[in-house]
Amino acid sequence: MTNEQPNNPLHGITLEALLRSLVEHYHWQGLAERININCFKSDPSIKSSLKFLRRTPWAREKVEALYLNTFC
Template structure:
């Protein structure tokens, strides 16, 4: 029996990896425009953003949706 591979682009990807890839691709300036959250606009860092996103479901969902909409750019 073959293993089924998940079609979920978030499967096995940590929030830290998602954030690092988005920041590397867009930079915090653009991320702050695309996802209107304070941790991207004021003194941004991966650490502070992770702390906020782990506590705030609506913001995490927006970041995950941005990652999914740009998924092919990160997997090529």
């Protein structure tokens, strides 16, 4: 069996790479304006944001959607 997902534009992109791209593009303040999540507002870091996004499916979906709208 193969794990390829040709119709998934996020296939092969790690959550960390996705988040780093968004932070580079929008900076933390811009991310907080677009997605109202405390981990982007209060003392933001890649590590704390990844921890939150991995535990919170609705927040991860919003971040993934922003990435797709921005870069795809």
